[in-house]
Amino acid sequence: MLKIVEIEARLFLRDRLNSLFAVLFPSLLLLLLGAVPVLRTPDDVFGGQRFIDTYVSALIVFTLAFIGLQRVPTVVATYREKGVLRRLATTPMHPARLLAGQMIVNLVAAVVSVLLTVFVGFAVFGIDLPHHPLGLALAVLLGGAGTFGLGLVIAALAPNARAAGGWATAVFMLLMFFGGVYLPRFLLPSVFETISVFLPPGSLAVQEAWLGTAPDWRHLLVMGVISLVAGTVAAKTFRWE
């Protein structure tokens, strides 16, 4: 199993464009936005905060949605389409282990990306370190599990790798929108805020854990339930070939 994780990690890193994008993009975006003076000045429009403070959760939404929906479904569907899973099924190693290895590598990448964003925010712009680290860790893990779960459901149901990529991109856009990546959440009607509570990766919980006091445990619970449901659906409907 360690070997699988090692090889999957090497493959992840070898795919430079995707891996760099997943890990570095949120930090780079933060640096770019922070370079604009008005976005790093506190203003009533941003509830007395700076824009970049209100935007930290969006950066994490991006990472989790990108990895969960741009990488997970395409890699998994491609492994199935190319017969990689079928090939493994003939060995004493169950192909589910390969998918598990893939998830571990993606989760590690997401965590590295989040840590990097926290560090860059703190070091460059003096964004507070997470107020509720445990809450943030839970929000990221459960939110990540939610997006990965959706990615796996898409991989399970899509007829081929191309379709998986297409469906996943549509869901990716949707999650980015509700997660406040395109438009900051304070510009969105409050009904969208409510919807976004139920959509992985749960941007409100992330924001509250980082710069509020603590995430609403009910929001975390919602993410947990979504991950479980998505994971179960994916496992029940998954085709190995």
Place this chain on the structure above:
Amino acid sequence: MAIIEVRDVGKRYGPRVAVDSVSFDVAEGEIFGVLGPNGAGKTTTVECVAGLRTPDRGEVSVLGRRPADVRAAIGVQLQASELPERIRVSEALELFSSFYPNPVDWSERLGLTSHLRSEFGRLSGGLKQRLSIALALIGSPKVAILDELTTGLDPQARRDTWSVIEDVRAAGVTILLVTHFMEEAERLCDRVAVFREGRVVALDTPSALVSKVGGATRVRFVPSAALDVPALERLPEVSSVTSEGDQVVVSGSEDLLHAVTSFLARRQVVAHRLRVDQVSLDDAYVELTGGS
């Protein structure tokens, strides 16, 4: 002793019957060929032996156990099964080695050593095939299942692969070989099963199949003068005489050539463009699988 036993196996996909009823035994150390046209049920059958599919009906055992329970003892090279594009040859070998207790490195014997750093997606068809064989053999299996392993290889690579297969067998591995090439079956297989529409229509050594289909030899020539066909047909060595344009085709037993030439000599007929064909497994195959 039979190392693979297939008893009355049937498998359908929805309404389509892939395998109707198939039975055969493979003895230890044997190279057993599976021949037949596309859709005859070859791949489905060997997939049942590989433990990839469960038959709807019948029994499959390998080493006396269910195939799924002895995966480590079965090495499989599958048709249309790839690896991640960017995995290196060395990484694929490492990865698969980690699945087995006593991995064996075939990369040198298979000429892969100079390609260890190449990525799978950049390998030529022949190299992909060789890597696939190396991975099938990496767990030092007792049984190797090779599905169309030389399809898409150039003739030289195909011959190289054949000698690898002979080495593998010499190492004591029993081989189940699915193939489209009669030359391959004739050269490698101890016995072959010919599949047709989900059934085994013939099972024997390649040479026995050929003689069963009749007429071991065929002689073709253009006679210099009109031929007394009925007299030729009465020769004991001759089984049939047909003509194709100005060419006469005589089929018969192994001593046919001598009989025909003496017959012609007695009548002072010269045989122009004389050719002798050995009936091959190819002909037997076409006959058995109902081709034209």
